[in-house]
Amino acid sequence: MDALLILGGLLLILAGLVWLVMRAFATGLLWGWASFLPPFTLLYVLRHWRSARPALALASLGIIPLVVGLTMLASHDAQRLEAIFSLKWLEPEVQAPAELAIVLSGQLNGRPFSPQQAELIDGVLSLREGQDFFAQSELVIRLPSVASGPVRFDVLPADEGILPEVEISWLLPEQELPEARRLSRGYTLHLDLQPVPPNKLAGDFHLVLPPQFKTTLSGKLELFRNGLRYQGDKVDRQFDSVDTVSHVIQDYLERRFATRRVELLPIGNLNFPLQRVDLNVQARINGELQQLPILLQKQDKRGWQVAADSFPPLPSAVAPPVAEAKPVAVAAVVPERVSRPLDRRVRFSLDGLLRNPNRYENLSMRATTERGNSAEGRFQGIDQDGRITLRQRMSGQGEVSFSLQPEEITRIELLEP
Template structure:
């Protein structure tokens, strides 16, 4: 409602100014041309008040809904009012890409590769060049779950061409002229990879990166990278709860559940993304807490001081119990060194699968189509048209293959970790 009032008031003011300009031209050509400049227009109003007063009254009427709308918006979200008044919305949306500094030299598929964005989230390292949905050039390295801990402090990895076993899966993608979908190649072995990354608070991994693929891929790069470990916004090292993004809401909800149930073992499932980040937001949260699935409705509110928060949240900060600390200290050395495998069912969605299909290959999925049909089988990848290819084992020797376009899928669930 506040947006409609602001827009309506702004339109009335603009129409009033146009009407005032027409009246100036009707008075004389000199007044009309001069009124294109604000000081001359003000002089025209003072000198020719009887002619200009109708348009001035019309402009004044436009300020009424404009002020009411801004007042209503300020009571809900003062940050948006500040952005509206300082015209920061004209500068575009702040890109997360500006937060990382990547100094790589090399090529990808024979083309110079200058990535401006990097991340290592959910076990997938991404280096990306280009701001479109499909990057101009992109490198993805899906690390085995055994190599990535939930709270990664450092990562050192060396792979040689003769190595075998559980190795990172590498995928390179690049756009060709007049082509809607990118070209892609996947490499499972036969490459050289060196990673030496250290944690840099609050959410960066920084260090050396070196990659050489087999010669026919024409891909090699070496240098220093900075990789984001999450997509949150930070101010002075603290999470910015005022930032309107799904990642912010996920952080707020996870923190709330950890304090409410006094446990750090909270795995939040994907929830419906709000169309607009306008408080209040009513969301039904589903999460795995201490191994049990729980669903509970929550209402998210927002103010300038606290940012986004859960209504009725009065739970204290979670502090690990002494027994938990002692138990962790008594764990065998091998257990401490072995990172906990990531559960890929956490925050799984169709969009995540489309962005990084390699991470979910050969896993069981359950799909429900818009026509009401259901398919359960192993996801084996995307075809050339971007459709999901699912293989289902049948009683007789062999498999049945299903190809489903993303637009045909109403719901998809991952059945394996």
Template structure:
């Protein structure tokens, strides 16, 4: 709806301007040429008001739906409006993602790959952006590795060796041709980890003469399908790894713990604007199922309804330290450790961080009782109490201090 209003307003403004220019040309050739410049256009309007007023009124009518459309867009998707005015939709020249300097021939043709990855033991160098690469080299490693990777294979080597596959797409073909071999070639790899998710180093591959393939240089390879921007995961990148990262981050913040392990995530197709997924995860050792809706905005993928605060890096460390302190001081008199002795509403409002994640019970003036973990204070000073309910859910209570008649701290 907003797009139609904005487009309609722009068309009316453009139609009024074209009509105004035609009226200027009808008056005289000099006025017509001069009205193409904005200052002289205004001069024509003032000096020939009777002729120009209808065209000017038409343009002014176009301003109304334009403003209404922009207002609706700002209220529904402010980031998209900001992107429009900041001209982020214009094409820009970007630097290559990977520093590739490997060169050579593949099947007798020049080969200069722009993309590379090594995921699940499969190294891929690819040239071309289509579904099928124009040219591609795939090396399937037989052994798992962690960190750096160094490997040397000679033509006379025997045993279980990596499988090498080359593929190319000719101009008169719709499907690529490929060749495979598992011995008789020369391969040298010396790759070192580069934070956060790359390997970089020397690459050298020579196949038997009939394959007309020889490559050498320095390669840079992704080790997963996450992309990073300013040190943070780029949520705008369409990949399964990005969606899994978003779900994991959401569950960690939702349960205020990093003890979250995704077990099953169903298959889905990208690119997409929305996803509905049923996932299983281990939350602090307990298996749970979650039905999640994800959407993609200007900022990237996010779970619908996600308003949980960022998870502190030391949440689990604080919990662990608290348990250790309690164990060490088990013989200490309870009065020195029990925070319930001096607990009050004023103490919570004065120092909410001291009671973070502790179990509380709030009795309201309406007779209700809200029991759960204390989540701090919101922007309006209300107490946040979270309670995990049966199944994949959580109830959040936002209670104003004035409506609480009794606040109890259930645990020390």
């Protein structure tokens, strides 16, 4: 309503001014051209009041809805009114330099696709276009295994076995929720990414889906390997992410206990933006498991830091003196038996999850309900009502939580060992 009043008032004022100029031209050609200049417009009004009076009356009527509309806007959205009067919207928008060098040509679901965000975290490669909670267009590739070094995958339509799973999603203007398509074979994929310090991958990317998906992408790709951002060779503590907070806690614990032998356990998801976080973290310090309360605060200049942190930096590592070698009896070499880590996906089931939920805490799962809906995320436990809770971290700064009744689930899969 306030916008309509403001717009109506401005239109009445504009119509009155145009009518005033027309009256000036009717009086004389010289007066008409002179009326475009404010001092001569005022002079014309004073000299020819009877001719200018109807036009001024119309313009004056426009002031009433304009003032009423601005008053209503100030009552419920003062910041927006301040932004209008600051005239910052007249300044040209300065485009910030892109964090990633992404040069892809092609389309996703028949539309041009220009992702601004790209990452490969926990074996999930995601390319996202749009800054909202739901992406305008998004490509997700779940890789079966990812090493810490280079990442290489080549898939042809006829290949079988365990292959990367490809998912595309898009959000049309008339839709409230995005629409998605998923396939596990029958496509062409070439991925050759090399590590780029400190936490990026860069290389060739080529993807062709079956014709009905109308998706073909090819070019150069650069993406992040974790949720950290860097300024030079230092971590940017201003960036909101779980990895940034974990890095700050890790650095704090190392300095507090004066040791590099600190293994921080996962702290879970955080709902950013935040200015203060109160956590109970678990960490193995010199091999001993400890639980510690940590209060973090985000400051304007220094970013995230632990409250009351006054511990000095760790001294540089000094090599211990070499002791004099002593003769040692040579024992018979017994071949060590190498045990492989247990793959919990082999015997995973819904009944096993309900019997022993702690065993699968914070692992990635995908559940399918009787209605055919699919929910994917990290297992957060079973609530008081017996519902299974999955939490999925979005490519942006948000997350979505799913709460499912066990009897509604027709199929559930564990996606990592």
